[in-house]
Amino acid sequence: MSLVDRLDGLERELAEVERSLADPAIIADQRRYAELSRRYRELGGLVDRLRELRQASADLATAREMYGDADGDDRVMLRDEIDAAEAAIARLDEEVKLLLLPSDPNAGRNVIVEVRGAEGGEEANLFARDLFEMYRAFAARMGWRFEIMDAQESDLGGYSDITFRLAGDGVWTRMKHEGGPHRVQRVPVTESQGRIHTSSATVTVLPEADEVDVAIDPNDLRIDVYRSSGPGGQSVNTTDSAVRITHLPTGVVVAMQDEKSQIQNREKALRVLRSRLLQAEQERQASEASGARRAQVGGGGRSEKVRTYNFKENRVTDHRIGLTLYKLDKVLAGELDEVVDALVGDERAAQLAEHD
Numbered sequence: 001m002s003l004v005d006r007l008d009g010l011e012r013e014l015a016e017v018e019r020s021l022a023d024p025a026i027i028a029d030q031r032r033y034a035e036l037s038r039r040y041r042e043l044g045g046l047v048d049r050l051r052e053l054r055q056a057s058a059d060l061a062t063a064r065e066m067y068g069d070a071d072g073d074d075r076v077m078l079r080d081e082i083d084a085a086e087a088a089i090a091r092l093d094e095e096v097k098l099l100l101l102p103s104d105p106n107a108g109r110n111v112i113v114e115v116r117g118a119e120g121g122e123e124a125n126l127f128a129r130d131l132f133e134m135y136r137a138f139a140a141r142m143g144w145r146f147e148i149m150d151a152q153e154s155d156l157g158g159y160s161d162i163t164f165r166l167a168g169d170g171v172w173t174r175m176k177h178e179g180g181p182h183r184v185q186r187v188p189v190t191e192s193q194g195r196i197h198t199s200s201a202t203v204t205v206l207p208e209a210d211e212v213d214v215a216i217d218p219n220d221l222r223i224d225v226y227r228s229s230g231p232g233g234q235s236v237n238t239t240d241s242a243v244r245i246t247h248l249p250t251g252v253v254v255a256m257q258d259e260k261s262q263i264q265n266r267e268k269a270l271r272v273l274r275s276r277l278l279q280a281e282q283e284r285q286a287s288e289a290s291g292a293r294r295a296q297v298g299g300g301g302r303s304e305k306v307r308t309y310n311f312k313e314n315r316v317t318d319h320r321i322g323l324t325l326y327k328l329d330k331v332l333a334g335e336l337d338e339v340v341d342a343l344v345g346d347e348r349a350a351q352l353a354e355h356d
Helices: 004-021 024-028 030-067 072-099 122-142 171-178 262-285 292-297 328-332 337-355
Strands: 111-117 145-153 159-167 180-186 197-207 221-226 242-247 252-256 307-310 315-318 323-325
Touching: 004 024, 004 030, 024 030, 030 072, 072 337, 111 122, 111 171, 111 262, 122 145, 122 159, 122 171, 122 180, 122 197, 122 328, 145 252, 145 262, 159 171, 171 197, 171 337, 197 262, 242 262, 252 262, 307 328, 315 328, 315 337, 323 337
Parallel strands: 180 307
Antiparallel strands: 111 159, 111 197, 145 159, 180 197, 221 242, 242 252, 307 315, 315 323
16 A cells, blocks of 8 residues: 555544544543544644645646647656656655654653763763753753753762753654763863863653653652752751652652752652653563663763763764764754754664664
């Protein structure tokens, strides 16, 4: 069956989904309504492209039929029409194939990003801050909303741990490949002999979960409160505003202390907890025993890395796709597009090859 031949069936499904979205029973079921809304968006884009493809195919057939009997300027004009229709068909055919790939269950979701200093002591924490600033600048370039959820500053102004949320169009698609150990090679500010050190920080990218995605039984939670602390362990608040939530069935622990309000810290911790539980459930369904989150973070060691940032050579290398750019300064300033585009393109190429 050709791609265009699938249009009738997809149009019928689109109409059925549209009718379901107007059903009061569906509207009352938030989870089902969200699922159908995502499917409606997927089908809408696919049906639009298939309609364009059908029209371009019809235009090509008509132009070819007329071409045989034409002469002079008419023949030249029809040749141009044939070339344009063939180019449109090739482009639309590729777009439709991509749209027909199995959809990412997290497409359209916002993300929660955790950056932690790993190996390298205080230098790793300073590098964690660099990565955080890179993502903040990238978010500004993309027009995404940015929210710091929690931050643990280190003695020299780095971050031993920082959690933030990104919201906007294409956030998950363009951020999901950032997860994993990131390695830096440079002379640390604490190095008096000018020697280059290698340190690392880990990045975890979580798809943000809504309350309808993950139901949490309050009886499954242990909630502890304590006083917030800053660099060196000194107390930065006189009240027990920091919150630590333990999900007893899974052992997942989330702590928040950035807000002065215990209620706000509790809400932020629950948001992160829901996102971690959502990802864990997706991993279980995909039978990925090692877990995507653990695969992202690894052990945080310098030998494990998804990307290396070499300051002396102004070089950034993504080891997964063998991409090397000599523009580290621009990448750290938020110009991540070239790296991200290459990772997204590599993923799509692999998917197309798998489904050919």
